[in-house]
Amino acid sequence: MVSEVTNSRVTIRDVAARAGVSVATVSKVLNNRYGVAAATVARVREVIAELGFESSLVARSLRNHRTNVIGVLVWAIEPFSAELLKGAERAMRDNDYELVVYSAGGVGPRDLGWENRYLSRLSGTLIDGAVLVTPTVSAPRSDVPVVAVDPHTAGEDGPTVGADNFRGARMATEHLLSLGHRRIGFLGRPPRDLKSSQEREDGYRSALAAAGVAFDPGLVRAAGYQEDVSRQAVHELLSQPDRPTAIFAANDLSALVAMDEATTLGIRVPDDLSVIGFDHVPESMMADPPLTTIEQPIQLLGRRAVEMLVEILAGNEPAETHVRLPTRLVERASCAAPPKVVRPVTGSSASGSVQV
Structure with missing residues (x-):
């Protein structure tokens, strides 16, 4: 009589015992080798399904030099x-x-x-x-x-x-320029050794140059996928006496943080500040207001x-x-023409340390 298999991991020996065959026969079935009768193959596969047997990836690799x-x-x-x-x-x-x-x-x-x-x-x-x-x-x-x-x-x-990061970044900057913005902040995505980081900054600079707008390094900050880093970068940009009227963020997460920090500082989006992102993640369309962004087909x-x-x-x-x-512009409600008068920052974190 075959003993019942316990709740511990099912082994090839358990399969052999339940099927009434040798371990070598089970191994042949697992590896689709010749020399096993069709009825035996069917019985072994039935037991494998019944017991929920699965050979480990390491064992599979040692046998076949492949894990799939x-x-x-x-x-x-x-x-x-x-x-x-x-x-x-x-x-x-x-x-x-x-x-x-x-x-x-x-x-x-x-x-x-x-x-x-x-x-x-x-x-x-x-x-x-x-x-x-x-x-x-x-x-x-x-x-x-x-x-x-x-x-x-x-x-x-x-x-x-x-x-196409360069073209996408250029489209984003051109969109803000077409609305009348000239002081456009850029939240880069470190590290610059990523090809996309370099291309997006190059696209930003290219659009400014084509429009005759001088590049201002004071409007560029390193951000990324860490919220606290992005928030600090946004705070620095928006706390300047001559702050930007628009921000192009090299990823949607930084753009969403920019919108949130602007609200904290009493800056309205898009009335006082336009924000555009890059990626088109699902969170971008659920923002308030919905985020204008550059879609890359992630x-x-x-x-x-x-x-x-x-x-x-x-x-x-x-x-x-x-x-x-290819990339494309997705227009939503986070961008508008620049304000005629730039209102001073009034939020509670306008000075001192940033609250995150």
Whole structure:
């Protein structure tokens, strides 16, 4: 009589005992090898389903040198990466791979080379290939194929997927200029070693130059995906005696923080201050007022990166190894013509430390 399987992890021996066959036979079934009768194969697979058996990724890797798992490596799960993961997950429906997401949780500063540490932990035993989101190095050290999304400034050595950041940033700045703004603040996205960061600032500067507006470094601040850093940057911009009448933020999170900090300072959006973002995350349309932004197809970025990686893992040469997707302006209610008179800051945090 076969003993009942306990609630502990089901092993290959449990499957063999329940099916009344040898461990070697179960192994052959798992690996689709010849030499097992069709009825036995059916019985073993029935028991596998009944017991909920699943071999570990490490064991699978040792047997086949493949895990059929793709890793998506991110520094933090924030609005941009969350949307990108939706697209990556959608791409998995069209292939036999599984998806694992690895994140440091955004703890501490975004340090140089974080992706190398992650890849060394995962490659070779847990994943067959990786999608790196906003890597800090141009050529990550890896034993598995890698596709970079929003690559390093020098990231043209390997396959990459990104958006037309320069054109998007220029469109954002041109939109504010067309409304009559001339003092336009810019919230950049550190680190500048990200290609998108450099391209968005270049697009901002290009639009100003084309309109004959001198670039003012005093209107530029480093922000990012950390709310406290963005809030401090916005506070500095809006506390200037000759503060900007508009802000272009290089990501939607910074733009939303800018709107919130403006309200805290008694500055009305868009009556006193126009704000435009970049990304088009779902939170942008739920803001009050809804945020004007530059849409980059974030989910499509994730999907195209996974599709490219699957092609590489299949031994094929992708049709494109450097994909650049278009951006577009999404007009909502956070932008208007500049005020005729710039009102002084009246909020409670107009002086002293910023409250976050």
